[in-house]
Amino acid sequence: MSIIAVLGFGTVGSGVAEVLATNGASIARRVHDPIELKYILDLRPQPESPWADRFVTDFSVIERDAEVSIVVETIGGTGAALEFTRRALAAGKHVVTSNKELVAEHGGALLALAKEHGVRYLFEASVGGGIPIIHPLCQCLCANEISRITGILNGTTNYILTRMIRGGLSFESALREAQEKGYAERDPSADVDGKDACRKICILSDICFGRQIPPDQVPTVGIRGVTAQDVALAAACGCQVKLLGRAFRREDGRVSAFVEPHFVPNGDPLAGVEDVFNGIAVTGNVIGDVMFYGLGAGKLPTASAVVADVMDIARGMDVRFNLCWEPAGAELLAPVEEVADVWCIRAEGDPETLEKALPGARRIDGPWAAVRTEPMTRPALEEALSRCAVLGAYRVLNA
Amino acid sequence: MSIIAVLGFGTVGSGVAEVLATNGASIARRVHDPIELKYILDLRPQPESPWADRFVTDFSVIERDAEVSIVVETIGGTGAALEFTRRALAAGKHVVTSNKELVAEHGGALLALAKEHGVRYLFEASVGGGIPIIHPLCQCLCANEISRITGILNGTTNYILTRMIRGGLSFESALREAQEKGYAERDPSADVDGKDACRKICILSDICFGRQIPPDQVPTVGIRGVTAQDVALAAACGCQVKLLGRAFRREDGRVSAFVEPHFVPNGDPLAGVEDVFNGIAVTGNVIGDVMFYGLGAGKLPTASAVVADVMDIARGMDVRFNLCWEPAGAELLAPVEEVADVWCIRAEGDPETLEKALPGARRIDGPWAAVRTEPMTRPALEEALSRCAVLGAYRVLNA
Numbered sequence: 043m044s045i046i047a048v049l050g051f052g053t054v055g056s057g058v059a060e061v062l063a064t065n066g067a068s069i070a071r072r073v074h075d076p077i078e079l080k081y082i083l084d085l086r087p088q089p090e091s092p093w094a095d096r097f098v099t100d101f102s103v104i105e106r107d108a109e110v111s112i113v114v115e116t117i118g119g120t121g122a123a124l125e126f127t128r129r130a131l132a133a134g135k136h137v138v139t140s141n142k143e144l145v146a147e148h149g150g151a152l153l154a155l156a157k158e159h160g161v162r163y164l165f166e167a168s169v170g171g172g173i174p175i176i177h178p179l180c181q182c183l184c185a186n187e188i189s190r191i192t193g194i195l196n197g198t199t200n201y202i203l204t205r206m207i208r209g210g211l212s213f214e215s216a217l218r219e220a221q222e223k224g225y226a227e228r229d230p231s232a233d234v235d236g237k238d239a240c241r242k243i244c245i246l247s248d249i250c251f252g253r254q255i256p257p258d259q260v261p262t263v264g265i266r267g268v269t270a271q272d273v274a275l276a277a278a279c280g281c282q283v284k285l286l287g288r289a290f291r292r293e294d295g296r297v298s299a300f301v302e303p304h305f306v307p308n309g310d311p312l313a314g315v316e317d318v319f320n321g322i323a324v325t326g327n328v329i330g331d332v333m334f335y336g337l338g339a340g341k342l343p344t345a346s347a348v349v350a351d352v353m354d355i356a357r358g359m360d361v362r363f364n365l366c367w368e369p370a371g372a373e374l375l376a377p378v379e380e381v382a383d384v385w386c387i388r389a390e391g392d393p394e395t396l397e398k399a400l401p402g403a404r405r406i407d408g409p410w411a412a413v414r415t416e417p418m419t420r421p422a423l424e425e426a427l428s429r430c431a432v433l434g435a436y437r438v439l440n441a
Numbered sequence: 442m443s444i445i446a447v448l449g450f451g452t453v454g455s456g457v458a459e460v461l462a463t464n465g466a467s468i469a470r471r472v473h474d475p476i477e478l479k480y481i482l483d484l485r486p487q488p489e490s491p492w493a494d495r496f497v498t499d500f501s502v503i504e505r506d507a508e509v510s511i512v513v514e515t516i517g518g519t520g521a522a523l524e525f526t527r528r529a530l531a532a533g534k535h536v537v538t539s540n541k542e543l544v545a546e547h548g549g550a551l552l553a554l555a556k557e558h559g560v561r562y563l564f565e566a567s568v569g570g571g572i573p574i575i576h577p578l579c580q581c582l583c584a585n586e587i588s589r590i591t592g593i594l595n596g597t598t599n600y601i602l603t604r605m606i607r608g609g610l611s612f613e614s615a616l617r618e619a620q621e622k623g624y625a626e627r628d629p630s631a632d633v634d635g636k637d638a639c640r641k642i643c644i645l646s647d648i649c650f651g652r653q654i655p656p657d658q659v660p661t662v663g664i665r666g667v668t669a670q671d672v673a674l675a676a677a678c679g680c681q682v683k684l685l686g687r688a689f690r691r692e693d694g695r696v697s698a699f700v701e702p703h704f705v706p707n708g709d710p711l712a713g714v715e716d717v718f719n720g721i722a723v724t725g726n727v728i729g730d731v732m733f734y735g736l737g738a739g740k741l742p743t744a745s746a747v748v749a750d751v752m753d754i755a756r757g758m759d760v761r762f763n764l765c766w767e768p769a770g771a772e773l774l775a776p777v778e779e780v781a782d783v784w785c786i787r788a789e790g791d792p793e794t795l796e797k798a799l800p801g802a803r804r805i806d807g808p809w810a811a812v813r814t815e816p817m818t819r820p821a822l823e824e825a826l827s828r829c830a831v832l833g834a835y836r837v838l839n840a
Contacts, residue, residue: 061584061727064726064727065584065585065586065726065727068586069583069584072583166581172727172728172729172731173731174573174577174580174581174582174731177576177577177580177581178573178576178577178581181573181576181580181749181753182565182573182576182577182746182749183573183745183749184468184471184749184752185460185464185468185744185745185746185748185749185752186464186745187464187467309715311710311713311714311718311734313713314710314712314713315710316708319710326745327463327464328460328463328464328571328741328742328744328745328748329571329735329736329741329742329745329746330571330735330736330739330741330742331735331736332571332572332573332733332734332735332736333732333733333734333735334731334732334733334734335710335731335732335733335734336728336729336730336731336732337728337729337730337731340729342727342728342729343727343728343729345584345727346582346584346585346725346727346728347581347728349584349727350580350581350582350583350584353583353584354580
């Protein structure tokens with residue numbers, strides 16, 4: 043029997059309890075052993091909960107109970123979550139989490155602490171909700187050198203963009219709709235300003251490239267600036283506007299990582315990822331391109347990934363599988379200013395001015411002054427356009 | 442050090458040697474130990490090969506060499522491959538394979554034999570080439586009850602259909618083009634008649650539903666009958682023609698499994714799977730829908746999956762992870778005749794006759810007599826249409 047404790051009984055934490063209850067019989071059969079939820083740590087009492095008798099408010103009860111072998115951290119943030127994770131690992135307990143902020147900020151150190159104590163720190167649910175991505179990267183694609191990860195990593199912004207594209211809504215109306223449907227928070231900034239996507243591309247990059255990339259060093263642009271005209275321009279170019287997190291290894295060995303809205307050509311599988319779905323494309327040197335698709339958030343999908351990690355540990359998977367990555371090195375990150383892409387540019391005025399400013403640019407048909415450039419960096423683009431009134435500038439993925 | 446032998450040095454077998462050579466350093470680092478290729482079993486000598494000194498023609502050399510802990514079977518078929526797999530497992534060696542025919546026909550028995558001898562039988566590469574699908578199903582989605590698998594499982598037929606859709610080619614011309622490009626064999630029947638897709642949906646179904654489904658009991662229709670008119674009708678319905686393998690659990694607990702060309706609505710992520718790519722959609726009771734996408738065949742992608750399985754074993758992953766499924770039970774399979782779907786029907790004559798024959802059918806605009814039905818089974822459809830000259834009838838996925 044594996045005895046677990048859940049820290050934080052919000053959306054994901056209660057989802058974990060629900061999945062263990064709903065699929066308990068098949069889970070026990072697959073693990074060859076039942077998994078028992080002994081404690082729920084939460085400051086808010088929930089007397090109506092079917093698990094009311096398991097609530098505790100003092101972490102040290104869990105920490106001192108030798109029966110508890112796995113701690114599920116679904117508190118979120120980097121306050122109590124960090125402290126309890128450290129104490130649980132130090133007490134020789136495995137920790138499973140969905141907390142992307144904590145993993146993005148402190149993953150390397152927590153993995154090292156887990157290794158030191160011979161236990162595991164698993165966080166499949168921290169990226170892509172329930173979509174299997176971290177295990178496939180570490181295990182199924184382990185014969186590859188991964189060169190590139192490109193992801194639609196945030197369901198809220200993808201929903202807003204989809205409604206702008208398909209429904210003709212403005213950003214503000216689409217955001218309001220997302221809030222009404224519960225897809226966006228009342229304070230939507232972690233989503234719409236790209237912070238959530240940034241944390242996730244950092245985690246994927248850490249895994250693939252072996253060094254912790256601090257989220258605050260990853261240039262991040264959200265979707266507040268995307269207008270209906272940009273959406274129309276994308277359509278005229280045979281593209282969809284998508285907020286992408288990208289990380290890739292450059293020829294000189296350095297890594298570029300950034301988050302910003304892109305034009306994704308319709309032939310690309312990421313262009314078909316709509317609504318609250320996420321899609322993560324990975325390129326390896328022997329497998330070529332693969333993509334993982336599914337619900338990137340939500341109570342049960344995220345809990346599905348958390349429980350799978352718990353089952354991995356309960357089945358006694360070898361500790362040698364423990365991931366680790368090294369601390370950040372300032373020399374690893376190549377500035378996004380060096381990344382050359384094809385751009386689609388919309389400006390005020392006449393297209394001829396734009397074409398003249400950008401050698402090789404081709405005019406885009408439509409009621410705009412708009413061109414498609416040759417591959418170039420943003421600083422080169424900005425310099426060339428210093429005399430133009432630019433209204434929108436988007437990188438075109440894989441153009 | 443893990444010492445391996447490769448049986449059969451064709452496309453996949455030589456790809457395995459190539460991946461081990463190309464990515465040897467990172468593989469050794471990840472496994473904490475190098476993997477050495479000691480023997481290659483092949484009847485054709487290859488004196489020009491960089492591995493010429495490792496060729497043997499007698500399996501018993503490998504069988505008797507206690508140093509060899511992992512045997513990679515890339516012979517294909519159910520003749521020598523079956524015999525050598527049995528002997529290797531009985532000799533206490535782990536076996537990794539890409540042989541879908543062998544796994545589909547004898548997977549249950551070989552898994553049981555592996556268990557008996559305390560070794561593993563792994564076959565990630567048998568479905569979807571390099572795409573991670575079997576590990577994610579068994580591990581990442583293990584907290585779910587899987588209810589449904591729907592896959593574009595054969596790259597050759599998907600390439601032919603894509604060329605018919607995008608290039609306006611006939612089936613014959615598209616097949617010829619696929620043969621010229623090396624995507625189709627000279628005798629293309631295993632692909633175009635759906636046998637390959639059938640084996641793969643059987644393997645996925647065995648894993649998800651726990652019982653061996655014999656491929657010869659799975660109704661299989663290939664793509665020889667798909668015409669340019671069918672492709673045009675699909676477009677008029679907002680769909681793409683795709684050859685799908687489907688398996689799902691019915692409410693009464695029985696499983697339906699079959700392979701046939703479908704109309705897939707453009708909003709569905711499977712509609713965007715083009716050319717030689719594969720896509721496999723899976724529905725679980727807590728995760729909802731996820732999809733896995735990538736190259737479903739080819740030397741290096743397939744070898745990528747084989748080598749990942751070898752690395753899993755070399756890293757000492759616990760034998761308790763061994764999958765198993767029970768022998769077939771005739772009572773498990775529900776006849777495909779009981780599966781009701783919406784259909785798109787094209788017929789000779791006038792649409793009114795069709796609409797009258799099928800209560801609730803809606804006319805489809807275009808230069809055909811064509812309707813879209815309510816959900817119904819094929820026998821009901823055939824009975825209603827017994828007096829009509831039907832030219833094409835396609836199930837519409839998830840309609």
